[in-house]
Amino acid sequence: MATLTLNQIRKTFGKTEVIHGVDIDVRDGEFIVIVGPSGCGKSTLLRMVAGLETVTSGEILIDDRRVNEEEPMDRDIAMVFQNYALYPHMTVFDNMAYGLKIAKTPKSEIEDRVATAAKMLQLEPYLARKPRELSGGQRQRVAMGRAIVRKPSLFLFDEPLSNLDAKLRVQMRLEIKDLQKQLGITSLYVTHDQVEAMTLADRMIVMNGGVADQIGAPLEVYENPATEFVAGFIGSPATNFLPARLFSPRDARIKTIGIRPEHATLTTAGSGRLPAKIVFTEALGAETLLHLRLDTGESFTIRQDGTAPVPTEGTACGIDWPDSRELDFDEAGKRL
Amino acid sequence: MEKRVTFKGWLLPMLLLLPQVFITAAFFFYPAGQAIYQSLFIPDPFGLSMQYVGLGNFEYLAKDPYYRASFVTTAVFSGLVTVVSMGMALYLAVLADRLIKGSGTYRTLLIWPYAVAPAVAGVLWLFMFNTRVGVISWYLGLLGYDWNHVLNETEAMGLVVVASSWGRVSYNFLFFLAGLQAIPRSVIEAAAIDGARFWTRFRTIVFPLLSPTTFFLLVVNIVYAFFETFGVIHTITSGGPQQATTILVYKVYKDGFVGQDLGSSAAQSVVLLLVVGLLTVIQFKYIERRVHY
Amino acid sequence: MTARDALAAETAPVNSARIPAEGMVEKRGIGLWFTHAGLILGVIVIFFPIWLAFVASTVSQPEIVRPPMPLLPGDQFLENYTKALFSGVNAPVAWMLFNSLVMALGISLGKIVISLLSAFAIVYFRFPGRKLFFWLIFLTLMLPVEVRIVPTYEVIASFGMLNSYSGLIFPLIASATATFLFRQFFMTVPDELAEAARVDGARPMRFFWDILLPMSRTNMAALFVILFIYGWNQYLWPLLITTDPSMNTIVMGLKQMFPSGDDIADWPVIMATSILAMIPPVIVVISMQKLFIRGLVDSEK
Numbered sequence: 006m007a008t009l010t011l012n013q014i015r016k017t018f019g020k021t022e023v024i025h026g027v028d029i030d031v032r033d034g035e036f037i038v039i040v041g042p043s044g045c046g047k048s049t050l051l052r053m054v055a056g057l058e059t060v061t062s063g064e065i066l067i068d069d070r071r072v073n074e075e076e077p078m079d080r081d082i083a084m085v086f087q088n089y090a091l092y093p094h095m096t097v098f099d100n101m102a103y104g105l106k107i108a109k110t111p112k113s114e115i116e117d118r119v120a121t122a123a124k125m126l127q128l129e130p131y132l133a134r135k136p137r138e139l140s141g142g143q144r145q146r147v148a149m150g151r152a153i154v155r156k157p158s159l160f161l162f163d164e165p166l167s168n169l170d171a172k173l174r175v176q177m178r179l180e181i182k183d184l185q186k187q188l189g190i191t192s193l194y195v196t197h198d199q200v201e202a203m204t205l206a207d208r209m210i211v212m213n214g215g216v217a218d219q220i221g222a223p224l225e226v227y228e229n230p231a232t233e234f235v236a237g238f239i240g241s242p243a244t245n246f247l248p249a250r251l252f253s254p255r256d257a258r259i260k261t262i263g264i265r266p267e268h269a270t271l272t273t274a275g276s277g278r279l280p281a282k283i284v285f286t287e288a289l290g291a292e293t294l295l296h297l298r299l300d301t302g303e304s305f306t307i308r309q310d311g312t313a314p315v316p317t318e319g320t321a322c323g324i325d326w327p328d329s330r331e332l333d334f335d336e337a338g339k340r341l
Numbered sequence: 342m343e344k345r346v347t348f349k350g351w352l353l354p355m356l357l358l359l360p361q362v363f364i365t366a367a368f369f370f371y372p373a374g375q376a377i378y379q380s381l382f383i384p385d386p387f388g389l390s391m392q393y394v395g396l397g398n399f400e401y402l403a404k405d406p407y408y409r410a411s412f413v414t415t416a417v418f419s420g421l422v423t424v425v426s427m428g429m430a431l432y433l434a435v436l437a438d439r440l441i442k443g444s445g446t447y448r449t450l451l452i453w454p455y456a457v458a459p460a461v462a463g464v465l466w467l468f469m470f471n472t473r474v475g476v477i478s479w480y481l482g483l484l485g486y487d488w489n490h491v492l493n494e495t496e497a498m499g500l501v502v503v504a505s506s507w508g509r510v511s512y513n514f515l516f517f518l519a520g521l522q523a524i525p526r527s528v529i530e531a532a533a534i535d536g537a538r539f540w541t542r543f544r545t546i547v548f549p550l551l552s553p554t555t556f557f558l559l560v561v562n563i564v565y566a567f568f569e570t571f572g573v574i575h576t577i578t579s580g581g582p583q584q585a586t587t588i589l590v591y592k593v594y595k596d597g598f599v600g601q602d603l604g605s606s607a608a609q610s611v612v613l614l615l616v617v618g619l620l621t622v623i624q625f626k627y628i629e630r631r632v633h634y
Numbered sequence: 635m636t637a638r639d640a641l642a643a644e645t646a647p648v649n650s651a652r653i654p655a656e657g658m659v660e661k662r663g664i665g666l667w668f669t670h671a672g673l674i675l676g677v678i679v680i681f682f683p684i685w686l687a688f689v690a691s692t693v694s695q696p697e698i699v700r701p702p703m704p705l706l707p708g709d710q711f712l713e714n715y716t717k718a719l720f721s722g723v724n725a726p727v728a729w730m731l732f733n734s735l736v737m738a739l740g741i742s743l744g745k746i747v748i749s750l751l752s753a754f755a756i757v758y759f760r761f762p763g764r765k766l767f768f769w770l771i772f773l774t775l776m777l778p779v780e781v782r783i784v785p786t787y788e789v790i791a792s793f794g795m796l797n798s799y800s801g802l803i804f805p806l807i808a809s810a811t812a813t814f815l816f817r818q819f820f821m822t823v824p825d826e827l828a829e830a831a832r833v834d835g836a837r838p839m840r841f842f843w844d845i846l847l848p849m850s851r852t853n854m855a856a857l858f859v860i861l862f863i864y865g866w867n868q869y870l871w872p873l874l875i876t877t878d879p880s881m882n883t884i885v886m887g888l889k890q891m892f893p894s895g896d897d898i899a900d901w902p903v904i905m906a907t908s909i910l911a912m913i914p915p916v917i918v919v920i921s922m923q924k925l926f927i928r929g930l931v932d933s934e935k
Contacts, residue, residue: 364748365774464889507683
């Protein structure tokens with residue numbers, strides 16, 4: 006059990022700064038997900054917490070103890086790697102026990118802990134196997150098991166599900182969430198998948214270009230994106246962005262407005278805020294996506310309920326939305 | 342290529358490198374440096390002091406008819422060894438590649454000679470062609486051919502070439518077979534559907550696709566013929582008759598150890614060094630090209 | 635050889651490149667017989683010298699010196715081999731076999747050990763002068779001992795290492811082929827394994843011993859085959875530095891068994907010695923054929 010604090014963390018590779026001062030406070034037992042596109046610095050940040058990368062400036066505190074200079078093993082952490090990083094020549098048991106053996110844990114305790122973890126992860130029948138004899142999901146579980154047996158105060162996950170197929174990913178996502186709840190261990194989880202982030206996180210951190218754009222509970226981030234980037238990155242289909250010059254903006258600072266597809270409604274031609282034409286429709290059953298083109302050329306997507314009638318492609322129409330749902334951004338992409 | 346993960350510290354890696362650095366320095370760089378240094382001197386007749394002669398040893402070598410003859414001998418010898426061993430290996434590999442089953446068995450049978458030392462190979466062939474007891478020379482005698490590699494220069498060269506090529510067939514066979522088996526079957530079948538018969542297929546499809554292997558083997562075999570055949574020459578002909586089979590490496594040995602002409606031997610070593618350097622450059626160029634290919 | 639290959643090697647056959655199919659390109663009937671005939675002819679040509687040596691090692695001297703010698707084995711097998719092994723011509727061959735074994739093992743194991751260590755240092759550490767060491771070591775890649783025999787001989791002599799095992803072994807270890815190979819292999823080991831080991835609390839040497847070495851097993855074995863044969867078959871170097879017959883290796887001692895001048899050589903004993911000289915490397919090659927072919931292909935890449 007531990008808290009984790011990052012104070013103005015910066016990282017430079019050579020002359021380029023890739024992390025520009027990140028502050029995070031993670032509470033005890035909290036599940037934090039760092040999400041962002043590739044190259045945003047999320048993995049680097051995680052690896053700095055793990056001690057696999059040096060910190061250029063700033064402070065990392067685990068339970069208020071500064072760990073910047075500590076070796077990974079002294080930080081009381083465990084990590085699950087993207088490609089699992091299982092030792093190929095060791096059995097499942099030995100893979101899980103390796104860290105404990107190095108720490109000179111008594112043999113009987115090693116066996117107890119591995120047995121407990123194996124039971125939790127349904128790995129008991131496979132303890133004598135080598136990693137290459139396991140399926141992707143089983144390997145993933147071994148990687149988790151290796152982290153669990155060490156009883157760390159902090160779990161670090163580096164895109165642990167990205168090598169699994171879609172179905173398994175959903176299943177493992179639930180298992181990870183469940184496990185973390187059971188164990189109550191503070192966790193930092195990195196992913197590029199916003200669905201994973203939304204479903205797993207107590208709080209999520211959206212990173213963009215080496216900066217934490219927003220930190221907050223998933224729904225809060227969804228409802229109230231702090232930047233244009235967050236509004237675009239979180240949610241699928243993506244938020245519609247329109248240049249403010251198409252309207253008479255309420256505020257001169259507004260440069261772009263965003264409207265989520267489910268917040269816009271289709272109106273008859275000539276009514277609504279903007280004239281458009283239906284380009285094509287996707288009826289997905291529970292919902293229908295309407296892809297429109299504005300008369301000024303911009304694309305726009307509306308999500309409507311699956312029970313609503315599906316309009317004909319090619320018909321002229323209008324778009325409307327309530328003022329309260331309008332997301333206004335300034336020139337720098339900041340929310341107003 | 343660099344590793345993302347590294348361990349800290351410099352003392353441990355230095356310690357880890359120490360054995361190799363020490364051995365390389367003492368038994369490689371120092372001797373190689375010595376060879377270059379000595380090639381610029383000649384010892385006085387009593388071996389008490391060395392006289393600096395600059396490139397004199399090299400000039401002497403360039404004019405020395407024996408050395409020039411040895412160069413020609415080496416060229417002929419390595420050319421023949423390369424052609425004979427690669428030709429035989431390619432023939433066997435093409436046959437083995439045509440089999441669905443059993444190519445593994447032939448491979449097992451054919452890799453034996455690789456394990457036989459060149460010097461031992463020399464003794465085996467010497468035994469077959471020995472002028473007194475040799476089986477083959479005796480049967481040649483029955484046919485009216487008087488085999489005598491001790492006196493006949495051509496026969497001596499022929500014998501060392503065959504003996505040197507013999508063990509090398511295994512090596513070349515393995516690479517050719519691997520190269521042939523790496524050619525996608527579909528390409529060959531496509532050519533067959535296009536109407537190309539075996540020989541046409543070989544000439545227009547297989548051989549061109551095999552060219553990286555062939556080129557690689559060419560370089561490797563030349564290096565082999567230059568440097569690793571000393572045992573064959575020494576056991577069969579000792580460089581004779583006259584100088585007929587004195588290849589460059591043999592001459593370094595003879596002048597340096599038998600003739601005690603250290604300056605000249607060192608200069609010859611330096612020349613060989615350049616030859617190896619050249620072949621290395623060629624090979625690296627080739628490897629680079631293969632990476633792009 | 636990548637890490638992944640090393641893992642697959644234990645299960646996969648070497649020649650899995652192509653699945654045999656009943657294709658139109660395959661020869662059948664008469665063509666198939668010609669193919670076999672051609673190959674058998676090749677095998678006979680390749681094998682004949684070895685066969686003849688074996689026959690000669692089983693007959694008596696008079697049978698050989700009255701040509702043509704027989705082409706089928708005789709009954710002197712035990713006599714000839716006993717004589718060769720325990721008395722020989724200058725020194726008992728058993729002793730020479732032992733010397734060869736020490737030399738071959740010394741070269742192969744010594745080279746593997748120092749190469750593993752230095753490749754580990756070069757790949758997994760950053761330290762001042764790393765690039766320099768790298769290039770110094772790699773300069774030695776292709777220069778055979780034959781080129782520097784005279785000065786190397788002088789070094790060995792000045793160290794008092796003539797007629798010694800260390801004199802036989804060290805100069806032949808001084809090349810970087812094995813280092814290069816292990817470096818290539820280490821580069822293919824996923825970075826995450828080293829990271830996982832660090833998180834698990836493994837110090838560098840622990841990682842080397844627990845993770846890297848076991849993963850390199852196949853590479854080490856393949857290299858061992860190649861180096862063992864390389865060491866066993868050395869000729870020029872032992873010839874120079876072992877003047878004492880009791881230090882002769884079998885490959886060079888063979889030539890020493892020929893009499894100087896016009897005396898007739900003791901052919902049955904010499905041929906028995908040739909066969910004995912071949913047996914260890916042949917056993918290594920045949921029994922570790924798969925590893926040997928991999929080692930060969932990899933060490934030349």
